[in-house]
Amino acid sequence: MIEFRDVTYAYPGALSPVLNHLNMSIEDGEFILVVGPSGAGKSTLLRCLNGLVPHFYGGRFGGQVQVFGDDPLEKEPREMSHVVGFVFQDPETQFVVGTVEGELAFAMENHNLSPLLMRKRVEEVLDQLNIAHLRNREVSTLSGGEKQRVAIASVLTLSPRVLVLDEPTSQLDPQAAEEILTTLQKVNADLGLTIILSEHRLERVVQYADRILYMPGVGQEPISGSPQEVLQHIDLTPPLITLAKELGWDEIPLTIKAGRKQVRRMPLMAEILSSEIHPSTAGSEQGDAPQSPSPITMENVWFSYNGHDALRGVSLSVRPGEFIALMGRNGSGKTTLLKQILGLLRPKRGTVRVYGLDTSHTDLEHIVSHVGYVPQNPGSLLFAETVREELDFTRLSHKLPKGDYVPLLTQLGLAAHAESYPRDLSVGERQRVALATILVADPEIILLDEPTRGLDYVQKRSLAHLLQKQKAEGHTVLMATHDVELVATCADRVIILGDGEVIVDGPAREVMAGSMVFASQINKLFRDPRFLTVEDVLHAVGSRKSPS
Amino acid sequence: MRHHVLSWSLWALAALMPTLMTRNPLYLLITVLAVALGYAQHQGKTGAAWGTFLRAGLMLWVLTVPFNALFVHHGDIVIFSLPRSWPFIGGPITLEAVIYGTVSGLALFTILLIFATYNAQVSHYELLRHTPGFLYQASLVTSIAITFVPQMLASANDIREAQMVRGHKFRKLRDMLPLFMPLLTSGLERAVQLAESMESRGFGGNLAPVSWRQAMAQRLATLLGLVGLLIGFFLSAYFPQRSQPGWIIAGMGGILLLGVFRVQGSRVQRSRYHRSTWSGEDTIIATASALVLAIFTSAKLLAPQMLSYYPYPPFPLTPDFNPLLGGILSLLAVPALLYELSPDNGPRLSRPPSFPRAPSINHQTRTYQ
Numbered sequence: 001m002i003e004f005r006d007v008t009y010a011y012p013g014a015l016s017p018v019l020n021h022l023n024m025s026i027e028d029g030e031f032i033l034v035v036g037p038s039g040a041g042k043s044t045l046l047r048c049l050n051g052l053v054p055h056f057y058g059g060r061f062g063g064q065v066q067v068f069g070d071d072p073l074e075k076e077p078r079e080m081s082h083v084v085g086f087v088f089q090d091p092e093t094q095f096v097v098g099t100v101e102g103e104l105a106f107a108m109e110n111h112n113l114s115p116l117l118m119r120k121r122v123e124e125v126l127d128q129l130n131i132a133h134l135r136n137r138e139v140s141t142l143s144g145g146e147k148q149r150v151a152i153a154s155v156l157t158l159s160p161r162v163l164v165l166d167e168p169t170s171q172l173d174p175q176a177a178e179e180i181l182t183t184l185q186k187v188n189a190d191l192g193l194t195i196i197l198s199e200h201r202l203e204r205v206v207q208y209a210d211r212i213l214y215m216p217g218v219g220q221e222p223i224s225g226s227p228q229e230v231l232q233h234i235d236l237t238p239p240l241i242t243l244a245k246e247l248g249w250d251e252i253p254l255t256i257k258a259g260r261k262q263v264r265r266m267p268l269m270a271e272i273l274s275s276e277i278h279p280s281t282a283g284s285e286q287g288d289a290p291q292s293p294s295p296i297t298m299e300n301v302w303f304s305y306n307g308h309d310a311l312r313g314v315s316l317s318v319r320p321g322e323f324i325a326l327m328g329r330n331g332s333g334k335t336t337l338l339k340q341i342l343g344l345l346r347p348k349r350g351t352v353r354v355y356g357l358d359t360s361h362t363d364l365e366h367i368v369s370h371v372g373y374v375p376q377n378p379g380s381l382l383f384a385e386t387v388r389e390e391l392d393f394t395r396l397s398h399k400l401p402k403g404d405y406v407p408l409l410t411q412l413g414l415a416a417h418a419e420s421y422p423r424d425l426s427v428g429e430r431q432r433v434a435l436a437t438i439l440v441a442d443p444e445i446i447l448l449d450e451p452t453r454g455l456d457y458v459q460k461r462s463l464a465h466l467l468q469k470q471k472a473e474g475h476t477v478l479m480a481t482h483d484v485e486l487v488a489t490c491a492d493r494v495i496i497l498g499d500g501e502v503i504v505d506g507p508a509r510e511v512m513a514g515s516m517v518f519a520s521q522i523n524k525l526f527r528d529p530r531f532l533t534v535e536d537v538l539h540a541v542g543s544r545k546s547p548s
Numbered sequence: 549m550r551h552h553v554l555s556w557s558l559w560a561l562a563a564l565m566p567t568l569m570t571r572n573p574l575y576l577l578i579t580v581l582a583v584a585l586g587y588a589q590h591q592g593k594t595g596a597a598w599g600t601f602l603r604a605g606l607m608l609w610v611l612t613v614p615f616n617a618l619f620v621h622h623g624d625i626v627i628f629s630l631p632r633s634w635p636f637i638g639g640p641i642t643l644e645a646v647i648y649g650t651v652s653g654l655a656l657f658t659i660l661l662i663f664a665t666y667n668a669q670v671s672h673y674e675l676l677r678h679t680p681g682f683l684y685q686a687s688l689v690t691s692i693a694i695t696f697v698p699q700m701l702a703s704a705n706d707i708r709e710a711q712m713v714r715g716h717k718f719r720k721l722r723d724m725l726p727l728f729m730p731l732l733t734s735g736l737e738r739a740v741q742l743a744e745s746m747e748s749r750g751f752g753g754n755l756a757p758v759s760w761r762q763a764m765a766q767r768l769a770t771l772l773g774l775v776g777l778l779i780g781f782f783l784s785a786y787f788p789q790r791s792q793p794g795w796i797i798a799g800m801g802g803i804l805l806l807g808v809f810r811v812q813g814s815r816v817q818r819s820r821y822h823r824s825t826w827s828g829e830d831t832i833i834a835t836a837s838a839l840v841l842a843i844f845t846s847a848k849l850l851a852p853q854m855l856s857y858y859p860y861p862p863f864p865l866t867p868d869f870n871p872l873l874g875g876i877l878s879l880l881a882v883p884a885l886l887y888e889l890s891p892d893n894g895p896r897l898s899r900p901p902s903f904p905r906a907p908s909i910n911h912q913t914r915t916y917q
Binding site: 050052056076077078079081082084085086088090092093094095096097098099101102105106107108109110111112113114115118119122140154155158339342344364365368369371372373375377379380381382383393394397398399423437438441 | 671672673676688691692698699703706707709710711712713714715716717725726728729730733734737738741742743744745746747748749750751752817818819820821822
């Protein structure tokens with residue numbers, strides 16, 4: 001059993017504690033989901049379990065923690081590794097030795113286990129996690145999902161009682177995330193391992209959890225209870241649950257299947273679903289565009305990295321003011337396509353034109369005066385002392401005068417942070433600062449690469465709102481993403497790439513409604529192109545109710 | 549990895565020693581051919597990475613020739629002359645200098661090729677597992693650094709691109725700040741995450757307890773070893789005519805320090821996981837390599853003139869060739885021959901698991917719980 005008694009902790013130099021008189025207990029074999037907004041202390045709580053807090057970070061610690069009879073305060077993380085296996089967020093940064101089998105053996109070697117026992121455990125864990133075929137591979141050659149499974153395997157070889165995972169799927173595509181979560185469910189069920197997982201994508205994981213621990217904010221008391229109980233009381237909920245609450249369903253469904261049962265009980269919904277699809281809501285091509293010139297055109301573009309074709313005959317034309325989502329598996333060519341538009345990569349064959357400029361024969365300087373690009377990792381952009389200086393830097397680089405940034409920062413919810421050090425901000429805030437550094441030059445085209453990585457629902461909602469605003473102002477937006485919910489909310493058109501080729505290109509509603517993988521939760525619930533988001537459903541329900 | 553890391557290590561040593569001992573172009577050519585056979589077999593897997601390295605090696609070789617010819621004006625066979633008034637490079641350009649440059653470049657290229665082949669055949673971690681206990685920490689740090697470099701380069705490229713798209717131009721050193729700051733901070737963040745991960749997997753624990761007396765003895769021995777090294781180097785540097793006593797003292801100091809490291813290293817209770825096994829082929833490679841090493845070391849000690857080659861007068865321009873030495877050197881091609889003769893050319897380690905199986909316990913393995 002795990003017990004926190006009156007735990008208070010503050011990081012070195014922090015004025016207020018992250019954890020404030022925290023009390024909780026976790027039973028053996030439970031699957032606990034830790035949720036809450038970014039910066040609420042989820043990672044800190046998890047790190048208390050193996051003593052990384054306070055041994056690794058320092059700071060002030062009060063209270064008591066007991067993990068299956070061991071006290072992480074007394075013991076150090078390395079001694080606790082027998083009891084607590086810890087898996088981190090980024091699959092890239094937790095490997096030491098480079099080969100899969102080497103990684104699996106590393107912890108056991110540190111604990112001086114006998115070679116015979118090591119052999120046995122390595123084989124068992126390889127089979128348990130279904131990664132025996134990867135045993136001789138170099139870790140650097142694995143996909144994100146495979147890396148994360150190796151990371152889990154590498155702590156399981158010590159046979160810990162608890163597996164703690166700090167947002168293990170936030171860097172992965174939906175398929176890889178699914179792999180990880182089913183793996184966790186399996187080890188929880190088969191081995192009876194206690195699992196404590198922090199996660200933003202509730203829609204994927206909530207069905208597996210026995211209990212949710214919701215951390216509302218820095219120093220505030222957490223709420224704990226069954227998934228249904230907790231989700232009833234919090235704002236950070238996936239679309240299915242938000243809809244259930246809005247429609248006042250008596251039971252909160254945790255899966256699409258359970259949701260369908262509830263839908264069947266609603267005569268009004270049945271009536272709406274059986275009515276004819278109105279052409280305006282079924283989604284159609286925008287009719288007003290052909291006159292205006294296309295800001296981006298790609299004609300039969302081929303590109304290869306080290307002999308591997310990353311783009312194969314891609315042709316597309318973007319209309320001004322369009323919001324396009326680029327979707328597809330990791331490695332399907334999304335980022336390569338964005339870099340082609342920027343002129344950072346040049347096609348081996350074919351042409352890319354941005355406002356008529358052929359990127360193969362145009363200086364980057366001319367292209368970037370039209371196009372802004374927010375990379376996957378906002379940290380790649382931020383280097384200055386304050387947010388204001390970051391914005392000045394972009395303006396000056398574009399040979400524009402410094403300006404008044406208050407309206408932009410207010411719009412992005414960053415008004416209070418103009419003088420803050422960008423790297424001290426939360427993940428969501430940093431993402432918005434990166435966006436601000438691009439928007440401040442007022443580019444006509446905005447390119448975004450995975451803008452929702454590591455963002456919670458509230459941050460995602462505010463990002464979606466902001467991007468819609470950009471579109472309304474006439475900006476053309478191209479966004480590479482795995483986030484189907486964001487696409488359902490914002491995009492007009494979806495392009496799905498597969499192995500460097502355009503597989504599907506069409507209006508968002510049509511494409512998402514017709515897809516098995518890229519459908520939003522609400523669309524999976526109704527399987528009807530009229531309903532992609534909670535708003536779509538509420539709107540339909542509202543308009544049915546009001547005339548009658 | 550097809551063969552045991554130790555047999556490959558012995559092979560690499562056997563290939564390196566003659567290359568360092570002789571400038572005889574015929575022996576160097578035999579070595580380069582034997583090693584190149586081994587390299588070619590691995591080219592499909594890691595050739596791309598090492599190909600660039602070897603191309604740089606070839607460039608280096610090509611540059612050595614004019615460099616030697618322009619700066620060394622010794623020799624009888626003059627190809628042409630440059631005006632004496634030209635600083636450094638003025639004077640006769642001789643055939644001897646061109647040949648010596650070519651041979652030196654060949655030796656350099658051979659060393660690089662041996663290094664590339666060894667790296668392509670041996671896994672870093674397998675090598676790390678075979679380092680003596682007291683060198684484990686240092687080797688691990690090196691191994692992490694090796695994996696860190698490509699990550700760092702990739703992230704530098706991402707940052708550079710992102711800043712360029714933001715309108716920034718990298719022209720002067722001052723313009724590098726938007727590249728260096730994110731690179732430094734992301735590098736540090738990554739290092740902290742790795743440290744957390746290592747600590748969470750039990751790294752750095754399990755030190756055997758040591759008595760007060762043992763601890764004092766170790767400190768005293770460290771101090772003596774360091775003082776010995778210092779005095780030894782001082783004596784040999786200030787009395788170059790009679791440097792022997794100095795070297796002896798420094799050597800004793802060094803041995804004492806190594807002893808302390810060994811004792812301290814043995815305190816870390818750590819076991820080693822092995823799956824590679826020593827096979828008959830490994831014995832053949834090791835024997836061939838040992839033979840090359842033994843014959844060439846004996847030749848160097850007993851008849852150094854057999855290995856020497858110096859094209860400048862009064863020595864002959866054409867190299868000597870001893871068929872026995874040449875034949876022995878060709879034994880370096882044994883791993884390549886074994887590979888060709890082997891009925892299945894697949895990697896040995898990928899055989900299906902058949903556990904539990906008697907583990908190959910390394911002689912370094914310590915007490916178990």
